[in-house]
Amino acid sequence: MPTASKPFPSWMVTLALAALGLIGAEVVFYLSYNYVPTQISEGTLWVVTPDHGAPINLYESYRIFFVHLPSAYATALCCGICLVGGVMWLLSKKPKWEALTVASAEVGLMTGAIVLLTGTLWADYAWGSGRIGSGWNWEPRLTTMLILWLAFAALLVLRKAMDQPRQRSALTAVYGILLGPLYPLVSKAIEIGQTSHPKNFSDLLTAPEIAITKNIASLGLTIAFMGLVALRYQMGRLGQQIEQERAA
């Protein structure tokens, strides 16, 4: 086993998360296409256009929410893990916290990209003209999410640029802490100048099958993304061990 000192708990957690995540993802994709209604009735799946004009029907487009929403939850979690990892590294100077910060930043970058892409694709249909990019209207929720995504990217670029391991670790921790306050900003952005992005999922979609699928998707895919964080964390720890052995 790669970690000789404590192989059991962390690898078990990783494997459990990965297995649960895979099962969860399969269930979510099955439910998204076979359980939630295809026929849409008026009053359950209608969305209001940004200028509060005539409501448009979502048709099949709402299925993208089952990926979009869990990805947003996972991005929030990754932001929180960056903050916790940064604080814990500064307090303990243990390399495992650095590995955790980096793993969550990498997965946050990926889930943030999924949120932005799926959101933009849906927005092009829901309140844009249908052309790619027409739904991007720079309102606070969209913009703050893009900023958070750029901050994840900045953390990883900064790390790559630092030569000395100690300084790299310190900068990773400090930037992880600076990243922390950005997600509350994304969350609160919905209350400032919001015109297009739905404020609440349940305001938009009220069919019971959709609510059930949304809850399963939120749990299943978030676990899958956390499984990815755990896998990247294990890889990071292995990399740290190799670096230590080379230096010894």
Place this chain on the structure above:
Amino acid sequence: MADAAAKPAFPRAVAALFARELRVELRTKSLLTSMGLFALLCVVIVGLGVRGLSNDETFQRFVLAMLWVCTMFAAVVGLNRAASADRRNGFFQALLILPHDAGLVFFVRLVSTLVFLLLTQAIMIVVAVPLLKLDFFDQPLMLLVIPLADLGVLAPGVLLSSATSRVRGGEALLTIALLPVAVPVFAGATGATERLQGGSGADGAMAYVLLLVVCGAMFTALGLLLYGRLNEG
């Protein structure tokens, strides 16, 4: 006990460090020259870009937002100059034997850079108001918005520049690292300016001023806590 006796009093240490910052700037004139010249060039470039446009509300909003962009990049220029000079002069090695918490150095650097940035902005406004035909002097609350926004940009900037100055190409890295973190401050600054200049008054701008206060306080507190830890190795 001997250490405590040898330790200079906090106000004396602040005064000594602040005097050092001013003395270095008076000798080299590096920060004000680079930041000021950069800001003036930005004003000229913005002026060229908007020439011929009618001076309506949209024009005023756009130009004021552009001036905030110029301010942010002028701050980055100043932070990079200051941090790379410190690195060359062995400032961060000297930090290790400082008898006070390194947060003190952060605080003094923040205040001194804030003073230089405010001076730069004063020059920029004096030039921009006639050249870009701005209506700028009728809102006293702007005198609060400007230093608050500067504080929100400079606090994470001072912290991050101490790390990015260690590597080659650190100037570009600081921009990449600072701008995502400073975006809430930029949003607050442009929002408050727009509301004040748009005639919404102090009430309309208060939410943005509050955002600036929160960001300034949070980033300053984080800088005080983390500066020493980032530069101890």
